Amino acid sequence: MMRKPEDCTLMVVDDTETNIDLLLDTLGPEYEVMVAIDGATALEHAKASPPDLILLDIMMPGMDGFEVCRRLKQDARTKDIPIVFITAMNEVLDEHKGLALGAVDYITKPFNPAIVRVRVHNHLSLKLAKEALADQNASLEERVRERTKELEQTQDVTIQCIASLAETRDMETGEHIRRSQHYVRTLARHLRNHPRFRHALDSSLFIDQLFKSAPLHDIGKVGVPDRILLKEGPLTKEECEEMKRHTIYGYEALQRAEKGMSGQKSFLSTAAEIAHTHHERWDGTGYPRGLKGDEIPVSGRLMAIADVYDALISKRSYKKAFSHEKAVSIITEGDGRTLPRHFDPDVLEAFMKEAETFRSIAKRFCDGDPL
Structure with a gap:
């Protein structure tokens, strides 16, 4: 009163x-x-x-x-x-x-x-x-802060639920989602003052958007038929092409969702970008568009190496889980493939410097036996 x-x-x-x-x-x-x-x-x-x-x-x-x-x-x-x-x-x-x-x-x-x-x-x-x-x-400001926090929590839970739905379709886990988030944020923070990345990563807001967006990188898998997504044996050429379309399905779905939002660029725009480009390769041999070098958005370049690392250390029906050391070796030196040339050299260098942080994240959000 x-x-x-x-x-x-x-x-x-x-x-x-x-x-x-x-x-x-x-x-x-x-x-x-x-x-x-x-x-x-x-x-x-x-x-x-x-x-x-x-x-x-x-x-x-x-x-x-x-x-x-x-x-x-x-x-x-x-x-x-x-x-x-x-x-x-x-x-x-x-x-x-x-x-x-x-x-x-x-x-x-x-x-x-x-x-x-x-x-x-x-x-x-x-x-x-x-x-x-x-x-x-x-x-009023306190009420706004509380309401904003509630909305952010609701948003985060919704993202996790949607992403988990996509991941469980191909027998991956919610821990994969969390690991991917932290991998991407680790790389972004490491590179935020790098001359090549400063323009894209100088904002804490954008790094937060990357963190929120990362779980949705494979959301397009919900559009891939089970006969392909869950197949234990090698995929045919036609099946591989259909599997690759998950990048397009995710991109289009997230773009449609973002059109319903007004105002400044939302995390959904970043999520759509990641979903569309995280399988593009630095040497131009990736998909779906065969982008090369700096044509690939920074978000996609960060997600690419995070996704490959987590795939290597994770057990799948068609492969065993590699150790952290083996995964790092494959990413940085290759294993008969041209894997190192798939990544932006500066992002690859950041990964090498943050390798132990990746190991810690993998242990923290471990599916089974620690690395």
């Missing part, structure tokens, strides 16, 4: 007893009034128990009112207290100086008690309204 002006505390700062008594008679019946007879005492009291408004004389021994005002405005504990100068100094330059220091009003002596009461009431009402607005804004 918003406070009322009459609930406020004032401080009168003046070195003359007569002036203090007059202000107490004027304001005492409506407000609790503190008194300080010099600048040093006023500063001490204001910091210890901040009043809601200060009525401040200028001509005082030792520290004058201008200096008191300046110090109050420099201190975070007291800078927002409204200050009303009430003084016999009636020159325009004096008034200008007082207001320039941050005072909200300037009243000259001798003053009219009725005018002082009205001005004090008005300044207190304004202060309390500002406080109420600040409280309301803080409450």
